Amino acid sequence: MENNIILKNIKLNKFTTCRTGGVAKYFTQIDNVDDLVNVLNLTKKEGLKVFVLGGGSNILINDTGFDGLVIKVLNKRLKIQKLDNGYFEINAGAGWNLNNLITKLQDESISCIEDLFGIPGTIGGSVRGNCGVGYFEIKDVVNNVYNIDWLKFNEYNFEIKKYNQNECGFGYRESIFKRKANVIWEVNLIGRQMDSSIIKEKVKNTMDKRLKSQPYEFPNFGSTFKNVKLEEFDPKIWNEENLLVVNSQNVKQVPAGWLIDQCGLKGFSINGAKISEKHANFIINFDKAKSLDIFNLISFVKEKVLEKFGVYLELEVQLIGF
Ligand SMILES: Cc1cc2nc3c(=O)[nH]c(=O)nc-3n(C[C@H](O)[C@H](O)[C@H](O)COP(=O)(O)OP(=O)(O)OC[C@H]3O[C@@H](n4cnc5c(N)ncnc54)[C@H](O)[C@@H]3O)c2cc1C
Structure with a gap:
């Protein structure tokens, strides 16, 4: 498969938090829609399997590797808007690492997903699996998910479909995105104003608890x-x-x-x-x-x-x- 953003024979153990996994036949990191459309078209033409990778923090990849294209989502777009009701809408690319986004929002005095601090995943992977900690799941603050269903996808009919919260089928570590061949591209989260020192304290307590109870x-x-x-x-x-x-x-x-x-x-x-x-x-x-x-x-x-x-x-x- 010829394309200058696609690499060949890439070891996947560097991209998983358990540090195991074989080689991907093809591998690419995508941060914009044009490149995504381009590679999805190529995979259709070549009949290649696709695996979408986030932070690699909830996957076990066979030592025999992946005989297709791994797409690592790097979309790090971020737009924060204050709504009329005083809340904030945070439009975040699926490639944001949770800790980095939490720190960024803390700097802006916005409380949103700080209960998930310490989880080494991305927004995309976390929404797909409705990542959570018992009393809080990411669905609690998800307003919309922008998703590309690549089985329906063709180069003339390209759509990033917007799902509202009710359409996402969230449950315990569940969402409809688990039952689709899809790429979550962006997510709208709802946040609220909070003193950054309070958020910082919450983050510290969360991480202290994790370090005590998790390896x-x-x-x-x-x-x-x-x-x-x-x-x-x-x-x-x-x-x-x-x-x-x-x-x-x-x-x-x-x-x-x-x-x-x-x-x-x-x-x-x-x-x-x-x-x-x-x-x-x-x-x-x-x-x-x-x-x-x-x-x-x-x-x-x-x-x-x-x-x-x-x-x-x-x-x-x-x-x-x-
Ligand atoms: C130390 C540690 C602590 C953890 N603590 C928790 C916890 O408290 N609660 C919890 O719920 N989980 C926890 N996890 C698990 C994991 O971090 C989360 O489930 C995380 O949300 C997975 O995100 P990821 O980006 O790493 O997904 P990955 O592991 O990369 O992928 C997981 C699945 O999501 C899919 N995926 C990834 N990105 C996208 C995308 N953009 N579009 C479509 N599909 C995508 C992949 O194809 C794969 O099927 C923990 C993991 C570690 C290592």
Whole structure:
């Protein structure tokens, strides 16, 4: 495939926070719509598979790599507008790293997504997975998503479709964008005025909590599994008396990390991949793990939790090429 912004044979482990993953046959970083249209046209002509990459913080890419084009979204547009009702509309490109955007908004005295500080993802990836922390999910501040559906896409009929909040189908780590071949290009968030020193304090407290409870000292991809709804357990055996139950967005859930810990798996490892001792829902790459080691560890954990609790753990992390 000939195009001067497309690179060949790029190692993907440099682009994932767990530092594993094979080689992409083609790779490009896109920061403007013209280039995006150009490469999407090329992939259509050549019949190439496409994978859209954000911060690489919630994916496990097979060691065999990706036999298509990886598009890393770098759109960093930012427009902030004060609305008549006193709130702010923040139009942010999908390529913004969450921490950088939070810091930028803090400088402008705008409170918006600071509860997500410390998550090494982009706005695009975070909206797709409705990233959150229990009491707060990004959907709480999303007004619109500008999205390109590339299966419908052709060079004569190019559309960036605007979705309002209700059309996004947000749920626990869910959105309709998970069920589409698409590129989230921009997002409108709603913020409100707040003293920057208060936001700074919130950011500090959030990060302090994360550093205490999550293994930031090792490469990882965040939570491996989703929490399990209480209703999925056999009520004759399991109930609120013998399970740890948390309330997240008004849904009773059992934390996946607690289930894994109850199976005695903290510290369990396969080659260089280990269940973190700090947080059992995190798998750390502590010694040159391959994606296959992590994948095998995931399978092992699922089996053990099914054996003990009779429930299936659903993956939060996205598997690519398995
Ligand atoms: C230390 C650590 C802590 C974490 N803590 C949390 C947490 O508290 N809560 C939480 O929810 N998550 C957490 N995560 C997981 C992860 O950071 C988030 O889910 C994040 O939102 C993923 O964004 P990303 O840009 O890295 O997506 P990626 O990992 O790059 O991609 C994830 C998926 O989104 C798709 N995608 C990415 N960008 C786009 C786009 N522009 N358009 C369309 N599709 C796209 C990809 O194709 C892929 O399927 C954590 C991760 C780490 C490493």
